[in-house]
Amino acid sequence: MRPPTRVHSEVTDDSKNDDTTPQLLGVLDSTAETAPARRQLGELERNLSHALSIHSVVSTSSSFAQRQAAAQLENKQPFTKIGAGACGAIFAQDGKSLVMKLAKTTGQDLWNDYSMHTLIFEKMRACKAEVQVPEPYFFVPHDNEDYFNKHATLLEAAKDICNFPTNVLVTERIIPLPQITRALLIEKYCVQHLQQAALTDRANRDCIVRVYLGSLKGRSGRRFFSLRNFKLHLNQLAELDMDLGTIASQMAKALAIMHWSAKTDARDVEFALGSSSHKVPVSPKSYAEISKMPPGSFTGPPSGLSEDFFHRTTELWLLDFNQVRSVTFDQGGVEQMIDAFKVNDPYFPRPLQDDQLAKTLWNQFVESYLRMAGSILVDHERQIQELPRRFLRGIINLEQSKAAGNQT
Structure with a gap:
């Protein structure tokens, strides 16, 4: 029997009288009035839950942190492949929290990735979203010989993987989860005889x-x-008693921003838990502090580094924008959003599930989505303001059709 999971709701009794309540009719699942009692977590589950919780800070002396620190001190910049997708292969540079995505072809996919990534990054920041989006830095076209001549180590690392010349997208890196978290994941989910190899x-x-x-x-x-x-x-997240309501709410707000502020379908985007390093402020000393120092004093961090990889914060990240497309604010745009939701991996809660936790998370998702969409569309005409609810009804209709198909 799965333990009950913390589900934080932003909706209180007072909200029954606000403007979002009529929109909720017909899109919320019915749930049990009382939640089952929580059970005590074991030490492994408790530690893993803490490590994966959003905004948790982990101090680490892992080899990753040591490599990054050494690369900064020695000004080394080697590249290693850390992943690959449909759009390209991804390379990281030791000592800096950036990645370079190298296109598999010279088509427009990577430029669309760059364009939509930048648009969504700007809209998330403007709407003060809690979800983190890697900062898009710059795009390098395949015919920029000067850039590639200055990055011979990138060519060397990618020569057996990519065909040069090719386009490059440079963005902020999502720092991997620290070694202590990885060890807990392996202990929890990897079969024992494979754990040492993992x-x-x-x-x-x-x-x-x-x-x-x-x-x-x-x-x-x-x-x-x-x-x-x-x-x-x-089901695995529930075993860890994580605050899934907060995650569902953050996902919902991010999706609403992508739909109604960025005016996109959010097709094939991903949500993942990763780390961020502590970046030293550009001017860490105040004027009052500086005025008391002898001229020419060193005011940088004691370590001499611009980034602290030894203290990492777990965050929920939004990534992968190469398949995102623009939408219009009409029924055609809503249908495009519904289709994108349908083909995406199952990051978002689903309606009409038998599981009680799934029902609760769907309701949390709906409430947060409609609140964010409503705040974005507040100055639009009424027929535009009705589109977010039409999108949610479309998702419910999809699940109803799916259930009917399974019964035949």
């Missing part, structure tokens, strides 16, 4: 965790285990 596998250092709130199909004990693109499904 601990020493260099590829497992590049670990971020995909969060599947719309799937209850997670299981342990697979014969193949990898922490790259590791997935935690709702």
